Amino acid sequence: MYQVGVAKEDITAFVYGKGMMGYAVPTHIVTDVETPIHVRAFVIRHKNTGKTVALVNAEICFYTIAVKDAVVKKLQQEYPQMGYTDANVLLSAQHTHSAPGGYSHYVLYNVAIPGFQPKVFDAIVNGTVKAIVKATQNLQDAQLFYQTGAFDPDVPVAFNRSIKAYNNNPEVGKPLLKKDHHLAIDRNMKLLRFDAAGGAAIGAFNWFGVHTTSVGNTHHRICFDNKGYAAQFMEEKMQTNTANDHFVAAFAQDTGGDVSPNHQYEPAVPVNQEYQSAKKNGQYQFEKASQLFETAPDAQPLTGDIDYELLYINMANIAVDSEFVLGRTGLRTAPAAVGLHMLLGANDRPALDVVSNFLLGLGGPTLPKLIRAYENSVLKLFRTQKDIEDIQLKYRAHGRKQITIESSIGKILGTYYIQKLIIPGALDETINRMKQIDREGYFARTPWMPRIVPLQIIIIGELALIGIAAEITTIAGKRIADTALRILKHRGIKHVIPASFANGYHGYITTTQEYRAQLYEGAHTIFGKWTLPAYQTKIKQLATQMLKPKNERQMDTQLKPELFAPDEIWYG
Numbered sequence: 001m002y003q004v005g006v007a008k009e010d011i012t013a014f015v016y017g018k019g020m021m022g023y024a025v026p027t028h029i030v031t032d033v034e035t036p037i038h039v040r041a042f043v044i045r046h047k048n049t050g051k052t053v054a055l056v057n058a059e060i061c062f063y064t065i066a067v068k069d070a071v072v073k074k075l076q077q078e079y080p081q082m083g084y085t086d087a088n089v090l091l092s093a094q095h096t097h098s099a100p101g102g103y104s105h106y107v108l109y110n111v112a113i114p115g116f117q118p119k120v121f122d123a124i125v126n127g128t129v130k131a132i133v134k135a136t137q138n139l140q141d142a143q144l145f146y147q148t149g150a151f152d153p154d155v156p157v158a159f160n161r162s163i164k165a166y167n168n169n170p171e172v173g174k175p176l177l178k179k180d181h182h183l184a185i186d187r188n189m190k191l192l193r194f195d196a197a198g199g200a201a202i203g204a205f206n207w208f209g210v211h212t213t214s215v216g217n218t219h220h221r222i223c224f225d226n227k228g229y230a231a232q233f234m235e236e237k238m239q240t241n242t243a244n245d246h247f248v249a250a251f252a253q254d255t256g257g258d259v260s261p262n263h264q265y266e267p268a269v270p271v272n273q274e275y276q277s278a279k280k281n282g283q284y285q286f287e288k289a290s291q292l293f294e295t296a297p298d299a300q301p302l303t304g305d306i307d308y309e310l311l312y313i314n315m316a317n318i319a320v321d322s323e324f325v326l327g328r329t330g331l332r333t334a335p336a337a338v339g340l341h342m343l344l345g346a347n348d349r350p351a352l353d354v355v356s357n358f359l360l361g362l363g364g365p366t367l368p369k370l371i372r373a374y375e376n377s378v379l380k381l382f383r384t385q386k387d388i389e390d391i392q393l394k395y396r397a398h399g400r401k402q403i404t405i406e407s408s409i410g411k412i413l414g415t416y417y418i419q420k421l422i423i424p425g426a427l428d429e430t431i432n433r434m435k436q437i438d439r440e441g442y443f444a445r446t447p448w449m450p451r452i453v454p455l456q457i458i459i460i461g462e463l464a465l466i467g468i469a470a471e472i473t474t475i476a477g478k479r480i481a482d483t484a485l486r487i488l489k490h491r492g493i494k495h496v497i498p499a500s501f502a503n504g505y506h507g508y509i510t511t512t513q514e515y516r517a518q519l520y521e522g523a524h525t526i527f528g529k530w531t532l533p534a535y536q537t538k539i540k541q542l543a544t545q546m547l548k549p550k551n552e553r554q555m556d557t558q559l560k561p562e563l564f565a566p567d568e569i570w571y572g
Contacts (some may be wrong), residue, residue: 002143003139003142003470004044004139004203005134006108006246007131007248008039008132008154008248009039009131009134010037011123011128012036014033015117015119016031018030018101018117019112020222021102021103021113022096024215024430025137025217026112028217031221032221034219034221035232037222037224037384038127039056039128041056041131042056045149046305046306052084053460055205055249055458056092056128057092057250058127059096060099060124061095061099063124063448064104064105065139065453065454067091067125068086068454068503068504069088069443069561069563070089071128072178072559074090079136082350084516086113086230087310088458090456090467093210093520094212094221094228094501095471096215096225097211100120101117103116103124104116104505106446108448108449109233111433112433117272131346138444141196142202143194143206144301145193145299147292147296147299148189148190148191149189150188157281158185158259159262160181160259161181161262162519165510165513165516165521166475168474171475178265185209189207190495191207191378193292193297201244204250205235205250206249206250207252208252208254208256209259209472209474210259211256212226212253212261214278214281215274216274223275223405227253229282230249230281230282230458230545233286234284234293235249237286251289253499255498256471257472257473257502257508257509257510258473258514261281274277289409298342302460302462304459306458307459308457308458308459310467311555312455312553312560313454313559314451315341315450315453316334316523316527320332320533320535325481325533332530332534333392333527334394334397334528336448336449336526337394337540338404338524339401339518339523340518341402368404371547375395393410397529399528400516401518401523402517402518407448408447410443437570442569442570445564449506452562453504454504457488457543457546459491463496465497465504468500468502469501469502470500470508471500471501471508472498472508475514476509476511480509480539481541482539487543489538490547497534504524506560508522508525509531509532516529
């Protein structure tokens with residue numbers, strides 16, 4: 001039925017003294033390597049139809065739209081016979097915060113680095129291409145087995161870091177106590193096993209939602225963190241037991257947006273023990289994956305065709321289907337805006353610095369409220385009707401968010417004049433760099449964060465992967481999976497996995513109920529409180545088209561991602 005090829009490539013590369021991606025702390029720089037980082041590729045081809053997909057997972061924080069574009073173009077230019085397109089290549093990341101940054105073209109993701117780093121960008125692109133090519137060249141007849149299983153409640157592998165927001169969801173019922181935050185997650189692991197035709201195991205692709213943040217932002221060594229250790233343990237075990245030196249295991253994310261490997265209500269792991277903590281967490285994931293791997297052949301193998309579609313959606317302007325907002329009409333997303341609590345950091349890894357202390361203490365939520373009041377009153381006297389409507393949309397869509405950065409139009413704390421921010425750059429390196437970027441004109445050249453993002457569905461037999469360029473909270477992921485399954489079950493789909501950090505990155509997806517709490521995840525849901533219903537709307541549309549034969553699908557392929565010229569990218 002299928003052919004499968006697997007491959008693994010080292011992508012370790014960094015520029016000494018430049019920052020890592022994830023924590024957005026200017027002091028979180030690279031000076032050395034604790035562990036190498038890798039990219040793993042799994043190519044699956046249907047023997048009868050020839051349809052092929054490449055599933056990739058890298059030990060980086062996230063893939064970017066620029067990297068995805070470069071990978072696909074390189075594959076098409078150098079290996080056109082392989083038939084790869086944007087639609088049949090899914091690039092995902094395991095989200096370690098201890099890997100080099102500087103590979104995004106969007107300026108706001110490069111502030112902490114600082115600047116775009118071609119060396120890192122090229123290493124990720126070239127390594128990803130090499131892994132896909134090698135996996136394609138290694139195709140062999142194979143069977144695929146899908147298995148799921150839950151961690152026992154007493155295994156301390158993951159904890160909900162924003163239980164107040166989680167408890168807002170109607171699915172929860174009776175609110176969970178803080179001590180039960182290990183239960184406020186999806187404790188199910190999903191695993192896809194690949195066996196050669198003769199029965200020999202050749203690889204495994206695993207999904208479980210937990211942040212790869214066992215290692216904090218005070219360390220300066222590249223590390224693949226807990227999921228990297230899990231992959232290492234599984235590959236070592238399988239290579240030893242089977243004498244297959246080419247066995248490859250990927251540990252990817254699904255709904256881990258509000259999930260931490262760090263217990264919130266016990267003493268924190270000492271800084272000098274964080275690498276050991278990452279290994280321990282990786283051990284938990286490895287042990288559960290091993291259990292699933294051993295029992296997977298007891299399940300029926302996947303059968304059926306391979307299918308795929310990808311479209312780009314403008315997340316700043318999506319009309320929401322009333323089905324997903326209790327029958328309400330006229331709701332839509334809005335241009336990107338960052339909330340106060342994104343700057344303060346997540347509960348398990350706070351990022352308090354001079355700026356954050358100022359915003360929380362002196363200004364706090366007061367300043368965003370004053371700006372809101374000013375824009376809704378005085379500013380209207382000097383604006384056109386279109387401007388007034390834009391202001392109304394902004395505050396309607398962003399709701400309770402205490403807006404600090406409007407990344408779509410380049411405003412910070414209500415002003416375009418970054419040089420006049422009352423926080424002196426001398427007191428805070430982030431502000432200093434933002435003022436530098438502004439002086440050099442880069443804030444005015446491009447959007448600060450993505451707005452046109454990819455949405456992808458890949459079908460392999462009875463399994464569907466929903467590729468989403470964001471990190472998804474537990475309940476938001478369940479709603480996404482339920483939306484897709486309700487439609488795709490009509491073509492035989494039994495399992496749906498929201499594959500997060502896929503093909504790009506634009507922050508978080510929370511439920512509307514979680515969003516109201518405006519904790520870190522809600523503040524980083526940059527397109528407003530209707531972001532999840534907007535995704536459900538687009539997933540419904542895309543899944544419905546995939547019920548039709550390929551030649552009958554009505555796909556909007558006109559919208560393309562924003563790609564920037566070299567002189568539009570800030571290099572630091």
